[in-house]
Amino acid sequence: MKPTDSELEILQVLWQEGPCTVRQVNERLAQNKDVGYTTTLKLMQIMHEKGLLTRLEEARSHVYAANVSEEETQSTLLERFVDTAFRGSASKLVMHALGNHKATPAELDEIRKLLDQIEKQP
Numbered sequence: 001m002k003p004t005d006s007e008l009e010i011l012q013v014l015w016q017e018g019p020c021t022v023r024q025v026n027e028r029l030a031q032n033k034d035v036g037y038t039t040t041l042k043l044m045q046i047m048h049e050k051g052l053l054t055r056l057e058e059a060r061s062h063v064y065a066a067n068v069s070e071e072e073t074q075s076t077l078l079e080r081f082v083d084t085a086f087r088g089s090a091s092k093l094v095m096h097a098l099g100n101h102k103a104t105p106a107e108l109d110e111i112r113k114l115l116d117q118i119e120k121q122p
Contacts, residue, residue, distance in 0.1 A: 011066050019065040
C-alpha cells in the first residue's frame with residue numbers, strides 16, 4: 001500500500017513518537033504547517049480503515065499506532081520510485097542523487113562501506 005504525502009507525515013510522527021492520540025499527532029503536524037484537528041482526525045480514521053494504523057480505544061481518547069514499519073514503507077516507496085522515475089535502474093538513481101547533492105566526507109565513507117559489503121556478498 002502506498003501512503004499519500006499527508007499519510008506519510010502522520011506515519012512519521014507515529015514512528016518517531018510511538019502511539020499517540022489524534023490531538024498529539026495534530027499538535028506535532030501543526031508545528032510545521034497549518035492543519036486542522038478535524039482534518040487530522042479524518043485522515044487517521046481513513047488510515048485505520050486502510051490498515052495503516054491500529055487503534056486502541058481508551059476512555060474517550062483513541063490511541064493510534066503505525067501498523068506498518070518505517071523500513072517496509074521506505075523500501076516499498078523507493079522500489080516504486082526507482083521503477084517509475086529511473087526505469088528500474090538503481091545506479092541511475094545513485095548517480096543522479098550524488099550528482100545533484102554535495103555528499104559530505106562522512107556520507108561518502110558510508111557509501112564506500114556499503115559498496116564494500118555488497119561486493120563481499122556471494
